[in-house]
Amino acid sequence: MQRWPLRSGRWHPSLRPKTSCRWYSIEHVRVKCRSAGEVTVSLHNIAKHPSRTPLAIMIPPLPSPASQADPDTPVPRWLQDHPAAVINYRWDPVQPADPDHPEDLPPKSPLIWPTPIHDISFAYAWLSSNLGLQPKLGDATRDPPLRAAYVYGSYLGATLAAGLALTESHHPSLLADPILRANTHHAGGMTIRGLIAHNGIYNWTLFLPDHPMHKRSRPNQPHRHGHGLSLTPEEDHNPKFAFLKSNIPSLFPSPESLFDPFASPSLFFQPAPLHVPGDFHNPSEFNNPPADLEAIKAALSSSSSTPPSPSEPPSTISSTPSTPTTSPPPEVSGQQVEEKKEQTAEKILARATALAMSSRPPRKGFLVFPPRIGTLRIPDTLFLYDDIPESDHHLPSDGHTPEDLELQAQQHHAPRKNSFKLQATELATLMRRSVSWIECKKLAQKEGEESIWGVQEARDREAERRVQVSGVSLSSTETGNAGTREGTEGMEQDWGMGKEEEEEMVGLWLRKTMEHHRDGREEGPDTR
Template structure:
């Protein structure tokens, strides 16, 4: 039976707190920064390490930064010596070292090094990572949040940052823990009590936000080819243009799929190691874009065999095999059923205290101004931004029609004028709330840190005056 952590009335970590928690802790300090590691039990199994950086010298009202590393912690017993991005140096930061099937960082694969040792360790595939993240967040809420928040003492704000594998986890955490409260008299669904910690912003870098796009049946992997124009039609058009003395139009550029980056290809190749079955890819906590829409494909039984017969390219060894021998019985039955449509979902749910958090979505593709086609970090970020922007506008700024009998008073008229917006105003609000940043594949980490630092400083200054 798991022990429950006692409530901590002060968020600053002290030796007495360590004794009350009954946890083993070790501290490392430098003249400017300090780090303390806390062992936190998980409801699924085992323990994780939550690393607390720069906690001293900050008040309990200072927003807390939550960092989800790009890849999993190699060992559950290790005390991670993870270097923080430079923009986090000025903020109290908690690193949730989740466990996942370890894979080497991009472009740093060492076949003869410690990677071989990782293969012999017990594998922790999905959903272990999200369980670890939620366990770590629960501990942070219990120990570093605002004690007993009220309308006059709001919940402590948090900003979550993640990259690569951590990006999708950070996005799922932000979407499901970003609570916004109104006066209880205005909102009959006002919850009691308020959470001690709530997420106000998200920074995600190079994430795969819809893992189902890596399955062979997904439409993104089969772009429609535009038919070639008839030559007679072209000749007739040119003749008419010559008679009208008009300039020739610019020829439409043929869009070809953008090749994915090496890092995207690496993550794509690890599907079977990261997830136990294709059905896990359809979990919105793994693919946070699916909070907003249904995937337009069936759930296959394997990662690499298409269900749709038009996408199936038989290998030389299977050319003579019957379809029933190539596909499982379930897949064979699904192949006779049309794929489901990509229907939009309402998120956050109506009457929910959740709101779409402010977000900065960074991707290494498209930094040179070109449009992304195909399946890349850029298209993943743009798709997520589209859904988040639409949801932010629709859920928070729904148009209110003018009453047939006219306005009851001036206050009602002013309220309606505030929420009724033009399409351009809605677009501007969505782009301001959810920002996209393409930096190019060869971008220096210092450039990214500078952009993120400026964005988070604006957020903290605007909302908290710090």
């Protein structure tokens, strides 16, 4: 395997491929991540297509084992007709290694977050520099040459793919503007034009027990099963969703990492409605306002004005002969007194901090993303999620129908169920809002009253065209063994998309989107 530094000369397809046949070839390239080791990029059929052919970038559903030198991640059938690059990012294994196979043990230095997003960033920079289009010498064309890239990811790969696509979707016509180009950090001859994400987690903060989604509006509602990351039958219909949820502590070093927008892409568009808790499992006092703030304020003021005195000999001990003699109390040194005062001060400060943070919840609202001044635009996106039929859900013993359960949930103000569908719908809604209320509205102000983007229906229609959401038909028999697997091969088989009909649908969407961009038939505001 060849090792290629990030800023070396351009890569040439004349190297001997790792695996090749008459119609298919695979090459593995190791890209240096500075002092953080290397990430392996697998190139599929790169030399068999012209350099202007759009490149498909695949991010696997789960990381490859650390002991595997050349990851053998299969490419879906609907991608095998395109030049593709697979970024085999590194992340701590989501399952504990088998002690009987020491070669599969995790590395001594844990490759936890943010290692995977760093690998994705370095790998994409290498792809853009070596496989992107380069301007010819003396070419003074207005628009810089850019090779279109389309990113596909599923499960953990969908999370990383969404963060990459949202921050690297520079529109070619906007890059031609010198003012806009000066306000961007785009480098290389490639830009992301499309995103396909299947069963991704786009807001990890929804799993925290303090998230407002889990709170009940009525005190007489039954409590949820356990706290934190415990699984509930009414929430986790998909075993793969439950599997990812239960492995959050092994994927992220602390709850603070869940608030990273590259880990939770929904936070690019709106802030999280809760403070960062101390751990993954227990509710934080910062997110739970006390019932009586005035009583706590009075307790804090009284405790701060009268700090506890050091222990003194009890004055009520009788000195009569009938009382047995006891050893004198230990003397309290000045250092111990100071330590107790410091501990008391720390407790008072902690309670005051909790009081201040709980009384001031995080700011609500939306963020402006992409920035108004820049070349980023929302890419054409297809969100996919496993749609388990209602017949596969567990019904209560009284025989209520799903319609009865939905009506009952609405009447009792039950919290929404966290699922792949909710994750995809939330991010898609935020992206559509950005297209409608930022991109289209800005263009309407620029063009004046005659602009078609001044009509809300036109803006909404463009947003729905740009960002689509679709359910993937799935039955309970196809999800029964999703969380238990043996070896890398079983992982790839269990964590695929599923039915051939769904893959054909995704392949058709990709071909139409590529033709849409190639023919210049875009109707969106980013081409005006």
